[in-house]
Amino acid sequence: MTRYEPRSIEEKWQRVWADEGTWEVPNPGEDGFDPDKPKAYVLEMLPYPSGEPHVGHLKCYSVGDAIAHFRRRNGFEVIHPMGYDSFGLPAENNAIKTGVAPAVATEKSIASFNRQFAEWGISIDWSRTLATHTPEYYRWTQWIFLQMFNEGLAYRTQAPVQWCPKDATVLANEQVVDGRCERCGTEVETRNLRQWFFKTTAYAQRLLDDFDELESWPEHVITMQKNWIGRSEGAEVTFRSEEAGIDFPVFTTRPDTLFGATFFVIAPEHPELEGLVAGTDAEEPVREYVNSVARESLQERGDEGRPKTGVPLGRTVTNPVNGEEIPMFVADYVLMDYGTGAVMAVPGHDERDFAFAKTFDLPIRRVIAAPEGTPEEEAELPFTGDGPMVDSGRFDGIQNREAYEQIVAWLAEEGRGDKSINYRLRDWLLSRQRYWGAPIPIVHCDECGMVPVPEDRLPVELPEIEDYAPKGKSPLAAAEDWVNTTCPSCGAAAKRETDTMDTFVDSSWYFLRYLDSKNSEMPFSREAADHWMAVDQYIGGVEHAILHLLYARFFAKALHDMGHIGVVEPFANLFTQGMITRDGAKMSKSKGNTVSPSEIVARHGADAARTYVCFMGPPDRGGDWNDEGVEGVHRFLSRLWRATEEIAEAGGEAGNVTGTELQGEGRAVVAKAHWAIDKATRDFSRGFQFNTVVAAVMELVNEIYRVKDGLIGDENGRDCLSFATVTAASLIQPFAPHLAAEVYEKLTGERIWEAAWPEADPEMLKSDTVTIVVQVNGKVRDRIEVADGTEKDEILAMAKACENVAKHLEGFEIVKEIVVPGKLVNLAVKPA
RNA sequence: GCGGCGGUGGCGGAACUGGUAUACGCGAUGGAUUCAAAAUCCAUUGCUCGCAAGGGCAUGUGGGUUCGAUUCCCACCCGCCGCACCA
Numbered sequence: 001m002t003r004y005e006p007r008s009i010e011e012k013w014q015r016v017w018a019d020e021g022t023w024e025v026p027n028p029g030e031d032g033f034d035p036d037k038p039k040a041y042v043l044e045m046l047p048y049p050s051g052e053p054h055v056g057h058l059k060c061y062s063v064g065d066a067i068a069h070f071r072r073r074n075g076f077e078v079i080h081p082m083g084y085d086s087f088g089l090p091a092e093n094n095a096i097k098t099g100v101a102p103a104v105a106t107e108k109s110i111a112s113f114n115r116q117f118a119e120w121g122i123s124i125d126w127s128r129t130l131a132t133h134t135p136e137y138y139r140w141t142q143w144i145f146l147q148m149f150n151e152g153l154a155y156r157t158q159a160p161v162q163w164c165p166k167d168a169t170v171l172a173n174e175q176v177v178d179g180r181c182e183r184c185g186t187e188v189e190t191r192n193l194r195q196w197f198f199k200t201t202a203y204a205q206r207l208l209d210d211f212d213e214l215e216s217w218p219e220h221v222i223t224m225q226k227n228w229i230g231r232s233e234g235a236e237v238t239f240r241s242e243e244a245g246i247d248f249p250v251f252t253t254r255p256d257t258l259f260g261a262t263f264f265v266i267a268p269e270h271p272e273l274e275g276l277v278a279g280t281d282a283e284e285p286v287r288e289y290v291n292s293v294a295r296e297s298l299q300e301r302g303d304e305g306r307p308k309t310g311v312p313l314g315r316t317v318t319n320p321v322n323g324e325e326i327p328m329f330v331a332d333y334v335l336m337d338y339g340t341g342a343v344m345a346v347p348g349h350d351e352r353d354f355a356f357a358k359t360f361d362l363p364i365r366r367v368i369a370a371p372e373g374t375p376e377e378e379a380e381l382p383f384t385g386d387g388p389m390v391d392s393g394r395f396d397g398i399q400n401r402e403a404y405e406q407i408v409a410w411l412a413e414e415g416r417g418d419k420s421i422n423y424r425l426r427d428w429l430l431s432r433q434r435y436w437g438a439p440i441p442i443v444h445c446d447e448c449g450m451v452p453v454p455e456d457r458l459p460v461e462l463p464e465i466e467d468y469a470p471k472g473k474s475p476l477a478a479a480e481d482w483v484n485t486t487c488p489s490c491g492a493a494a495k496r497e498t499d500t501m502d503t504f505v506d507s508s509w510y511f512l513r514y515l516d517s518k519n520s521e522m523p524f525s526r527e528a529a530d531h532w533m534a535v536d537q538y539i540g541g542v543e544h545a546i547l548h549l550l551y552a553r554f555f556a557k558a559l560h561d562m563g564h565i566g567v568v569e570p571f572a573n574l575f576t577q578g579m580i581t582r583d584g585a586k587m588s589k590s591k592g593n594t595v596s597p598s599e600i601v602a603r604h605g606a607d608a609a610r611t612y613v614c615f616m617g618p619p620d621r622g623g624d625w626n627d628e629g630v631e632g633v634h635r636f637l638s639r640l641w642r643a644t645e646e647i648a649e650a651g652g653e654a655g656n657v658t659g660t661e662l663q664g665e666g667r668a669v670v671a672k673a674h675w676a677i678d679k680a681t682r683d684f685s686r687g688f689q690f691n692t693v694v695a696a697v698m699e700l701v702n703e704i705y706r707v708k709d710g711l712i713g714d715e716n717g718r719d720c721l722s723f724a725t726v727t728a729a730s731l732i733q734p735f736a737p738h739l740a741a742e743v744y745e746k747l748t749g750e751r752i753w754e755a756a757w758p759e760a761d762p763e764m765l766k767s768d769t770v771t772i773v774v775q776v777n778g779k780v781r782d783r784i785e786v787a788d789g790t791e792k793d794e795i796l797a798m799a800k801a802c803e804n805v806a807k808h809l810e811g812f813e814i815v816k817e818i819v820v821p822g823k824l825v826n827l828a829v830k831p832a
Numbered sequence: 833g834c835g836g837c838g839g840u841g842g843c844g845g846a847a848c849u850g851g852u853a854u855a856c857g858c859g860a861u862g863g864a865u866u867c868a869a870a871a872u873c874c875a876u877u878g879c880u881c882g883c884a885a886g887g888g889c890a891u892g893u894g895g896g897u898u899c900g901a902u903u904c905c906c907a908c909c910c911g912c913c914g915c916a917c918c919a
Contacts, residue, residue: 003871220836220914227835227915234919252919265919304833304917338918345919352917424918545914615857617845621837622912626844632857635872642872682848692846695856702856705873773852778900780852804886816899824851828899 004641006605006634010738014121022753023123025079027516028531040076041532042068043511043571045540045548048085049109049131053116054587055580055613055625056541058597062610063577063619063688064539065122066734070684071536072123073733073757079532080123081514083130084110087138088503089167089183092436095468102436102468106133116598120606121738123753128517132506137513138438139459140523141506144559146441146452153199153558154430156450160269160337161429162298163191168470169433170195172502173426174228174547179298187297196431196440196499200554204229204423207553210569217574218620221545228546230424235408237417239264239317239344241328244276248317251339251422254349255411256404258321259392260367261344262357265310265329268293269336273313276328282314286330293332301332308333308356319344320416321407322393331356339422347382354382367392368400428551430502435468435475437500445487445494454488460496474498507548508555511535511570529565538571541579549574575688578622580613587625595625607736608634614690614735636698637739640732643704643725644743650712652722654747665707666720671764673727676700678760680731690735697732700724722747730758773824774799776808792819799825 017023026033044064047057068080084106091102098105110131117124130137148154161170166186170193175182200207207229211222234253241248248266252258266273268290277283289311293301300306310331319326333352334343347357347364357364370379371387378385389395395403411417431440441453441460453460463482468475476498477483487494509523515532516524540548549571556570579586582593600609612633616623662670679696683689704724711717726747733740733752744752767788772795774782782802786795796819799805805827812829819825 218836223835224914230915230918232918250919254919302917306917308917333917333919335918343919350919352919355917422918542913615844623844626858628858629844636857638872686848691844692856695846698856771852775851775900778851778898783852807886818851818899820851824900826851826899 004638006607009742010606013738013741014118024125024127025077027528037077039532040071040078041535042078042080042537043535046083046085046510048088049106049113050090051109052112053597055595055597059580059613060539060577061122062613066690067537068123069734080125081128082124083510085507086131086133087437087506092434092468119601128514130513130517135459135461141438142441142458142460143523144509147562149452156194156196158194160190160192161195162188164188168472170429172429195429197427198430200428201425203554203557204425206557213569215572218576224545225550232422234420235417236420237411241315241317246272248342249340250342250344251420252344255407256400257346257349257367260346260348260365261319261326262347262363262365263327263329263345264317265331265334265343265345267334267336267341268330268332270341273330276315277313280314285311308359349382349384351382430505431499432502433470433474434500437503440497440499440501442497443485443487443494447492448487448489451487451489504548504551508551533565534567534570534572537573539575542576577619580623580625582625584624604630604634607739608637611694611735615694617691619688619690637736640701640728644746647721647725648746650718652718654722654726656719657723665710666717669703669707669724670720672700672703673724674760674764676731677758678765697728700728727758770822774802774805775826777829781805781808795819795825
């Protein structure tokens with residue numbers, strides 16, 4: 001008997017799959033396409049190729065592959081492609097450090113990823129692969145950009161933007177975390193620059209509404225996106241400064257507190273600020289204040305609970321509800337880019353306004369009473385709860401929520417306000433002053449302005465350059481031959497746009513390119529998209545909860561509206577896998593606690609590595625890597641292998657096992673196999689309970705070992721063993737496809753991936769006898785074995801007859817008898 | 833502060849709609865095999881009292897509902913993640 005040698009088994013099958021192109025699937029209209037077969041699009045987030053794959057990749061693709069295999073064997077035509085998100089900062093920063101061109105390092109890494117994916121035996125349709133840094137791909141990224149530009153969804157404007165001084169580029173809001181660059185951790189600065197944006201805000205409401213279109217997304221991801229979009233309902237109300245002759249609209253979520261406004265605050269960046277104070281005593285202090293705010297970092301300014309600062313403007317505005325003149329201030333707690341950059345301050349009912357009023361000794365007025373019975377502490381000002389209106393003119397006595405509607409209606413009638421909705425979401429800043437990205441296909445002409453590069457001249461190829469170092473403008477600006485061009489419209493001398501696109505643009509549509517990756521006329525055909533979309537199961541890390549997943553949703557909606565795809569949501573089901581740690585800590589090279597997948601695969605085999613990451617625990621939660629755990633899984637696979645060898649040698653026929661006339665241990669092991677089929681199938685369908693699927697197969701293998709020696713000498717027994725072993729292979733195949741293929745071939749001569757997922761025989765799930773637990777007052781006192789279907793009365797009588805039960809009934813009176821057929825008996829007693 | 837997730841043996845984790853808590857794996861202990869070791873196989877393994885039969889206690893804490901609660905309800909403690917001066 002030979003030892004379990006994963007390497008030779010795995011290489012054998014990997015060669016078969018590669019030679020035959022086993023996982024390639026046809027598009028509609030192509031050879032072999034079967035219109036009656038239901039499709040399933042199983043997709044894992046494409047990797048960013050940098051160095052070698054790590055265990056996080058191993059987990060993500062193991063989980064995705066298990067789903068792909070399971071769906072295939074349940075009759076689906078599964079499309080399961082793979083590609084590379086190969087533009088991006090790390091490759092470029094590496095180039096600056098080492099002088100190695102980003103393309104060279106990137107392609108080397110892609111080769112390494114390709115090799116490992118093959119070694120892991122992931123069932124990928126390689127005929128559809130792509131890499132976002134290739135002109136064949138970014139040609140279409142540019143094409144989509146131009147469609148957006150033509151629709152007014154991509155535009156260029158001057159705006160205060162977030163700038164990372166280390167990476168020397170602007171960043172999207174989504175890429176600034178706690179005031180720092182998401183990539184390098186440097187504190188970002190605000191700069192006023194001309195930049196390119198996608199109009200994500202135009203889709204704010206639909207990004208919220210279309211959550212209803214999704215089948216299954218983790219609740220917390222939806223919550224995070226909702227928070228990010230940040231919808232608030234309220235009203236826009238106009239406060240007029242008569243002396244300055246300016247109307248100041250404000251956004252408020254609390255129009256019911258209008259009568260409590262005692263002052264008015266505008267943001268330091270407010271465009272009217274300078275004019276308001278010019279030539280007055282306030283001019284100098286205001287200028288000083290604005291300068292001091294400008295020196296602060298966004299993070300400092302954003303800190304909650306920091307003392308309120310500000311400067312009075314010596315001006316007033318009129319409160320439209322009561323005609324009161326209230327003083328104006330400038331203060332940094334009001335932000336220019338939310339609402340209108342101005343707020344009415346209601347210190348009685350808003351904590352921030354309250355803090356400001358205290359600092360500047362401004363009047364604080366209560367306009368909503370605390371309802372009766374409110375604890376004194378909660379009723380104190382600032383009071384943010386609901387209650388009847390007071391000191392609010394004709395609205396006195398009305399519940400504030402009702403008054404809210406009435407006040408808004410009244411303002412609308414007077415022309416001084418109206419209902420309004422505000423979103424926190426801002427437009428997606430997509431331009432980057434960096435080299436390693438897709439060039440923005442625009443030409444700047446003195447005569448014609450911004451001119452899109454005609455579609456037949458795409459792609460605008462990235463030129464080769466010598467110096468990748470950023471200098472505050474794109475390194476592309478130095479490539480003069482490339483920059484200087486002619487205007488596509490008038491033919492005059494013109495200059496190319498030198499910014500490149502954020503890499504998140506590349507990854508916002510890649511799932512569509514897979515569907516038709518060789519199309520040279522279009523990014524993808526509508527037909528291919530209609531057939532395969534939406535992605536039925538998307539798998540990746542939570543770190544993309546708002547970045548990639550929000551952008552891709554926006555792209556899908558925009559492409560839908562332009563008529564390129566039929567769906568509005570790209571990913572019907574989302575699964576986010578948890579992170580694998582080592583000794584409780586995040587793995588990192590600097591900590592030296594990384595686990596190298598290639599080493600694990602070399603030592604224990606890909607099947608063991610893959611099965612282990614699915615067995616560690618529920619895959620949506622994180623897990624701590626344990627070398628001994630992989631060994632345990634390897635041991636389990638070895639046991640399956642040895643049982644196979646022994647049974648194959650003895651010559652059992654799985655196909656001979658037909659059913660119910662089986663007896664004894666033979667029946668037991670076959671019944672266990674059916675139990676495992678049932679359990680595995682249910683757990684697979686219930687989501688991602690892979691750990692319990694693996695456990696069920698382990699139990700089956702343990703059962704095979706328990707009965708093996710007793711059955712192997714008998715022909716019928718051998719058949720039963722063979723059936724159980726074939727079943728174990730069949731069920732473990734989504735996790736350990738190589739060993740499963742080998743076992744299946746040895747025992748049946750067939751190919752496992754072409755075999756249907758097994759079905760449990762309901763007859764074999766039943767047992768003749770059941771164990772009934774006997775409890776007295778909820779405590780287990782004995783167990784009895786009864787024939788299935790035994791009458792309640794009989795069970796009860798048997799239960800009471802148990803020696804240990806009788807002992808506990810002595811001196812007590814039975815007050816209640818509960819009999820759950822097939823499960824238990826509980827006798828409730830009290831002292832007699 | 834707001835939102836989400838979680839707390840079960842020495843460890844990772846099971847337990848479907850309230851019904852045998854601790855499946856499966858790791859680790860540990862003992863045995864078989866071996867000249868020996870590795871590998872393998874078998875057995876034991878929540879804590880605790882008891883020679884045993886058997887008993888008591890255990891799913892973060894405290895209450896509640898129930899014949900019966902890891903599961904449902906209320907209050908709290910701890911951990912992780914996300915958001916946070918958004919008017």
